[in-house]
Amino acid sequence: MELIYTEQDLPSIARTILEYVDTKILAFYAPMGAGKTTLIKALIKELGSTDNVSSPTFGLVNEYQLDNGELLAYHFDFYRLKDETEALDMGLDDYLQSNAWIFMEWPEKIPNLTPENMHSLKIEILDQKTRKLTLV
Numbered sequence: 001m002e003l004i005y006t007e008q009d010l011p012s013i014a015r016t017i018l019e020y021v022d023t024k025i026l027a028f029y030a031p032m033g034a035g036k037t038t039l040i041k042a043l044i045k046e047l048g049s050t051d052n053v054s055s056p057t058f059g060l061v062n063e064y065q066l067d068n069g070e071l072l073a074y075h076f077d078f079y080r081l082k083d084e085t086e087a088l089d090m091g092l093d094d095y096l097q098s099n100a101w102i103f104m105e106w107p108e109k110i111p112n113l114t115p116e117n118m119h120s121l122k123i124e125i126l127d128q129k130t131r132k133l134t135l136v
């Protein structure tokens with residue numbers, strides 16, 4: 001699926017993505033500043049959490065909950081990952097088998113990351129305000 005959007009379209013883009021996907025593991029491939037974190041923020045909100053979403057700065061992963069305390073999602077940013085071993089060491093395989101949503105920024109840092117049940121979202125910058133999303 002391909003979608004072209006600006007920031008004001010994000011709530012409806014998030015809804016469209018959530019209707020399209022049939023698994024909860026989403027990998028975001030995009031250059032710096034394309035809007036990975038911004039899109040994940042819209043998805044978390046659409047999924048019903050009021051948690052603050054920002055790029056994980058410590059320990060590579062953020063955890064989000066629903067307002068009733070239930071675990072909703074894990075948000076990874078692999079940008080600073082040294083190598084794939086570090087991902088295994090942090091227990092990535094266990095996270096992937098959890099029943100939570102999984103949002104991953106910079107998945108290209110883990111070339112062997114190809115779980116069958118993963119959707120890929122590629123974001124391209126068309127101009128300052130406009131992005132093109134390709135979701136498979």
Ligand SMILES: Nc1ncnc2c1ncn2[C@@H]1O[C@H](COP(=O)(O)OP(=O)(O)OP(=O)(O)O)[C@@H](O)[C@H]1O
Pocket residue numbers: 005006007030031032033034035036037038039055128129130131
């Ligand atoms: N259509 C759009 N969708 C998302 N962000 C947009 C859009 N148009 C402009 N922006 C701006 O682009 C920036 C995207 O920043 P964001 O941190 O989400 O990118 P990122 O891909 O997560 O970057 P990084 O890899 O550095 O973490 C924001 O400043 C946002 O306001």
